Amino acid sequence: MSIYDTLNDRQKQAVMQIDGPVLILAGAGSGKTRVLTHRVAYLIDKAGVAPYHILAITFTNKAAGEMRERVDQIVGFGAEQVWVSTFHSTCVRILRRYIDRLGYDNHFTIYDADDQKGIMKEVCKKLQIDTKMLKERTILNAISSAKDELIDPQEYEMQNGFDYNGGKIAKAYREYQETLKKNNALDFDDLIMKTVELFKTDAQVLAGYQDRFRYIMVDEYQDTNTAQFELIRLLADGHRNLCVVGDDDQSIYKFRGANIRNILDFEKVYPEACVVKLEQNYRSTKMVLDAANAVIQNNTGRKDKALWTDKTEGERIHFRQFDTAYEEAEYIAGDVAKKKRKGQVSYGDCAVLYRTNAQSRLLEERFIMEGIPYDVIGGTNFYARREIKDVLAYLKTIDNGRDDVAVKRIINLPRRGIGATTILRVQEYADEREISFYDALREADQIMTIGRSAVKLKPFVTMIQSFRSKTEFFSLEELVKDVLETTGYLKELEESDEEDAADRIENIQELVNKVVAFEAERDEPAALSEFLEEVALVADIDRVEGENDRVLLMTLHSAKGLEFKHIYLAGMEDGVFPSYMTITSDDPMEIEEERRLAYVGITRAREDLTLTCAKQRMIRGETQYNPVSRFVREIPPLLLDNKPFSPKPREREVYQEDSREQSRLRAKPFAAAARPLAPAKPYAASPSAYTAREKPKAVPIRRGGGKAPLTVGTNPFGTGNAVKSSAEPVPAGRLGYAEGDRVRHARYGEGTVMKIEPGPRDSQVTVVFDEAGQKIMYAGFAKLQKV
DNA sequence: CGTACTAGTCTTTTT
DNA sequence: GACTAGTACG
Numbered sequence: 080m081s082i083y084d085t086l087n088d089r090q091k092q093a094v095m096q097i098d099g100p101v102l103i104l105a106g107a108g109s110g111k112t113r114v115l116t117h118r119v120a121y122l123i124d125k126a127g128v129a130p131y132h133i134l135a136i137t138f139t140n141k142a143a144g145e146m147r148e149r150v151d152q153i154v155g156f157g158a159e160q161v162w163v164s165t166f167h168s169t170c171v172r173i174l175r176r177y178i179d180r181l182g183y184d185n186h187f188t189i190y191d192a193d194d195q196k197g198i199m200k201e202v203c204k205k206l207q208i209d210t211k212m213l214k215e216r217t218i219l220n221a222i223s224s225a226k227d228e229l230i231d232p233q234e235y236e237m238q239n240g241f242d243y244n245g246g247k248i249a250k251a252y253r254e255y256q257e258t259l260k261k262n263n264a265l266d267f268d269d270l271i272m273k274t275v276e277l278f279k280t281d282a283q284v285l286a287g288y289q290d291r292f293r294y295i296m297v298d299e300y301q302d303t304n305t306a307q308f309e310l311i312r313l314l315a316d317g318h319r320n321l322c323v324v325g326d327d328d329q330s331i332y333k334f335r336g337a338n339i340r341n342i343l344d345f346e347k348v349y350p351e352a353c354v355v356k357l358e359q360n361y362r363s364t365k366m367v368l369d370a371a372n373a374v375i376q377n378n379t380g381r382k383d384k385a386l387w388t389d390k391t392e393g394e395r396i397h398f399r400q401f402d403t404a405y406e407e408a409e410y411i412a413g414d415v416a417k418k419k420r421k422g423q424v425s426y427g428d429c430a431v432l433y434r435t436n437a438q439s440r441l442l443e444e445r446f447i448m449e450g451i452p453y454d455v456i457g458g459t460n461f462y463a464r465r466e467i468k469d470v471l472a473y474l475k476t477i478d479n480g481r482d483d484v485a486v487k488r489i490i491n492l493p494r495r496g497i498g499a500t501t502i503l504r505v506q507e508y509a510d511e512r513e514i515s516f517y518d519a520l521r522e523a524d525q526i527m528t529i530g531r532s533a534v535k536l537k538p539f540v541t542m543i544q545s546f547r548s549k550t551e552f553f554s555l556e557e558l559v560k561d562v563l564e565t566t567g568y569l570k571e572l573e574e575s576d577e578e579d580a581a582d583r584i585e586n587i588q589e590l591v592n593k594v595v596a597f598e599a600e601r602d603e604p605a606a607l608s609e610f611l612e613e614v615a616l617v618a619d620i621d622r623v624e625g626e627n628d629r630v631l632l633m634t635l636h637s638a639k640g641l642e643f644k645h646i647y648l649a650g651m652e653d654g655v656f657p658s659y660m661t662i663t664s665d666d667p668m669e670i671e672e673e674r675r676l677a678y679v680g681i682t683r684a685r686e687d688l689t690l691t692c693a694k695q696r697m698i699r700g701e702t703q704y705n706p707v708s709r710f711v712r713e714i715p716p717l718l719l720d721n722k723p724f725s726p727k728p729r730e731r732e733v734y735q736e737d738s739r740e741q742s743r744l745r746a747k748p749f750a751a752a753a754r755p756l757a758p759a760k761p762y763a764a765s766p767s768a769y770t771a772r773e774k775p776k777a778v779p780i781r782r783g784g785g786k787a788p789l790t791v792g793t794n795p796f797g798t799g800n801a802v803k804s805s806a807e808p809v810p811a812g813r814l815g816y817a818e819g820d821r822v823r824h825a826r827y828g829e830g831t832v833m834k835i836e837p838g839p840r841d842s843q844v845t846v847v848f849d850e851a852g853q854k855i856m857y858a859g860f861a862k863l864q865k866v
Numbered sequence: 867c868g869t870a871c872t873a874g875t876c877t878t879t880t881t
Numbered sequence: 882g883a884c885t886a887g888t889a890c891g
Contacts, residue, residue, distance in 0.1 A: 697882090
């Protein structure tokens, strides 16, 4: 009995076909990850391949981590030599070694969307591009798409130079790249593109990696873009042992440049490819699977396949329609609570999926009211939050003085009286001499144009220099804490009376925790640059831990690759999902991508799937009236416990009113959930006829909104991981001390509590410390101990 | 130079 | 509805 006996025949074939190109078409829940990990084991165990020669690439760190873990389990000794990582991490690792061959410094920094925008702003100013006509974001998107297609500024110019905007973008692209290079920075797309460039220009480096990676595996292949495809192709050209795993029905990242042709045309690029289809689903009940199949069948141009299962029939799919989104949220939270009370579920078995991040708000409110622990994935990346970026900018400045963006971000933070004019003058000085902004700062007293302001720059430079010298003998944790304290950043926050100061402090604390965890993971002292690198490449989904018994709220996109016993798909309305954008688009392919997203959503469910929608929903401050999603209608009514009722198109008038208040009033708290649904129309009453006329006439979407969900804060049930704020104040009684008590603070020593003011998020505590004097701090962060 | 207010903006989805 | 960038003013 070997570990391979647990695989079905197809899976075995996929595992054992180790030589040459292999395309594994792995339907949802068909044991794809098992195949990949067993394949690694097989290569090492049976085929005698050295772990060192194996490369496995995924999209997210979470997926990479899981694979690593499972490979470690099966393979045991030597497994750590297998290179398992994401596209981006792989490229960073390669570039750190060799990017000097492209004229960059190996010590580069990685820019996120925020940094990019900052750079683009400067670029537009310099090129006198009117950002009202042509927005920074638009230009950056154009550049990003170009990079996904491996188009450099020169080529872009050739292709688009004749066009008015195209010409401007081409110039901006060129300037943008130059600025990045000057700052010794790469953006996300550069990581892939520069690696490809490196391979194409340096045969020696390429040959080295080709020789190393004799067996290559790529997960989620349907989501690769042209650049990633090229990267893989180059690497695999050495031995042609390339195994890609994917599902064309789950390709949902076109907007990010994913090219579905990569998987559809695999056999054209590799005619000798062996194709294995995994069609047995081990995850979902028949009901769920039938629904998924029914929906996806409406797409054209798919690879032919049919998922089947020998699992039980299962329950019918629940469908509930509500008057308002409030009632929808109420129902979902109530349903989870009910099931939990009955002992049918653990919170961790449940996930609520929705199309847009903004939809999480109402759900969160309800979950808090019901007292259900939850985590929200996505929204604003933790590392993109202002306070986190501030602290990271300090660390980046300490790490790499050439990152002008980071230096400028913190030079007047907290306030040091250094204003825009001074910064401009220093920049001019730097430009003249072609030195970095930071190096110019060091010569502040040489800069004639800034006059007396030079005095303010000196202490800043001295401080940074002193941090730098401390990196020698400080641990990362000590360094970060030192930065927080010495710069006065934390103090300013603690004394701030801003509404969200407590949340921000909490986030900083969370960052410190991450630093500690990062250091604990490795044996030798961790370098600052390694930490910054890791942090630059994490996605929100990476931070989901399996152990927490909490309901997960996330977008359909984030849910790919996950599975839950109970899935709620919220907001099943035409105009929300499929989104208004795709419905109105002339490109029929867009709705197909949306349908794939629905397929992904449905197939996340193991046993129990609930679809909900609301007749009325507030989006960006305006009320929309949307019909039931066409995807619900594409599910045979037999599979649903309630039938979608559709008003005749002419009755579905679209109007708007400022109804937030009214809806709130109407949505009685804890009211019973579903309205009785109208009797089902016969399903044969042509969903297609319906869909055809469905062009939602001017559902009033005003451009706007896109709000990030609530700021991160303390979930009353919180782990502090990707957690959003609740409205619960910390009850003063729970603090363990009261006014007049003597307390101890980790940094300030002992003191007396003068005042405790319960705040909206966290209590504010005023303490007079014996040594440090009076401080006003947030109880959650101060961690005061009664003495 | 810093702050307080106002006006305009918002890719659905993210490595 | 909310956030942010830009501007007017102290």
